[in-house]
Amino acid sequence: MPGTIRKIAADRWDGPLVARLRRYVELGPADIDDLRLLMEDELNVKKRRDLIVEGYEYHKLCFIKEGFAARYKLLRNGKRQIVSVLLPGDVIGFPGSFVNHSVFSVVALSDMKLEVCALDDFVALCYRRAKFGLALSWLAAHEATMYAEHIIDIGRRTPVERLAHFLLEIHARLAAVGRAAEREVDLPVSQEVMSDALGMSVPHLNRMLAKLRGDGLITLDGRHVTFADMRGLRQLAHFQPPSFTRIPAPAATIGQELIA
């Protein structure tokens, strides 16, 4: 692998954004420099703060460096449905920044560190370097896949299965960014959040948690989960993490990386 020295230099700034995009596409030093220049701001957000409020305009992309958040909608009857739990490496502002009036709200579930850039600036970069537009599409496909799995969860899985699936998903996603060990996780969320994500009541969620424990599939210590029987849990949840293709390199312009 040539150019090692330059590569390391550019990597000095490697936010969660770079790590995330690298799952889909090769990024050279020039790419990373471009990305860094895009960032307007490093933002610190306190727990329980609303980041995006339904009905307002919001045209930024925020990349989570640290902390957790939830994308949700509040219904007239006071019920809340959480659409997705956001972890380090995830993007806030998708898909909200693409519509005129945000349809969902996002709230910080813990203190957070974010990197912010304007959507318009990102789009401008995409025009200059098409690979970023593609990376955004891949990221969107990833997001959509998780949403779809969430639909399956809520629609046709029983409450225990749902919970099992949720635990495995969170574990897999945290492990993918190096924040979880092989067979354990610290849950980033309260039971209320889980129940709002999984479309059930808090007491029932609690009982299902107890059931998983009783069946010897997990052990619990506060919010620390240990997967006692990963196989059994996976089977119960029908869990199989999707593996994403990488974006093909441009055919005509091989070596573009080196020029940059």
Place this chain on the structure above:
Amino acid sequence: MPGTIRKIAADRWDGPLVARLRRYVELGPADIDDLRLLMEDELNVKKRRDLIVEGYEYHKLCFIKEGFAARYKLLRNGKRQIVSVLLPGDVIGFPGSFVNHSVFSVVALSDMKLEVCALDDFVALCYRRAKFGLALSWLAAHEATMYAEHIIDIGRRTPVERLAHFLLEIHARLAAVGRAAEREVDLPVSQEVMSDALGMSVPHLNRMLAKLRGDGLITLDGRHVTFADMRGLRQLAHFQPPSFTRIPAPAATIGQELIA
């Protein structure tokens, strides 16, 4: 508006794909030509045929010219959850073509006409014209928004509300491609499909349909729905269609279109 003659010529071929992408971005004659060249095939598919089967590789994008389909997953217990109903102008292969082994299946709900292109070819085009990569992102954001709304539906709306929301969504989407009148739709799907989409049993769906009829919100004649009280239905369903931003034009290269 200059260049009218060329524009009309190019517009002669305007599949549902062009109409769909135009919701997000300006397309010039050169763009449309490029798109047309991409298309490998026009495909006819019979009702009940599987288009994508879970677990297999699939790396094409299909644009629906005519007909309906459903993206779904079958669970071990025999239950089926429909993730989304696909209408003319929609894309088959998203997000399935972005993962190594498709997680969902797609089945034709009616006879269909499709335009097919290879994902790799589309990606190659994106490298040449960045706007297509962005268009794909926007389309993906649109898809993700619908999925998210579907999660809300199943998770926290009551069965009647869910059904009402479903009817309104299908109506709005069909109207957007000119296949539905102001206050009526021909449902493209059976009650079994609806129940699998909404995560309830067929009998219950049927009763909720009867309830909407009884409450004077809709009238039914076979699969022809007339919205007797659109306001009331919208309120019941908390329905508000998202409106999408358009992709900003490239700042530096105004007039790029003319060169092409």
Place this chain on the structure above:
DNA sequence: CGAAATTTTGATCACGTTCAACTTCAGTGG
């Protein structure tokens, strides 16, 4: 230490599933 948030447990009951039978309708072949 006091106050608030979170987790746990219990009792009751409505809602929606399940299963079953029956109806209606479109297509098909005798």
Place this chain on the structure above:
DNA sequence: CCACTGAAGTTGAACGTGATCAAAATTTCG
């Protein structure tokens, strides 16, 4: 032309699951 078939829609009765409400136990945090 009508009987046959299979798919789709409709209705009913019984059961079980998970929501709801309430309260206690526990932890976290100001």
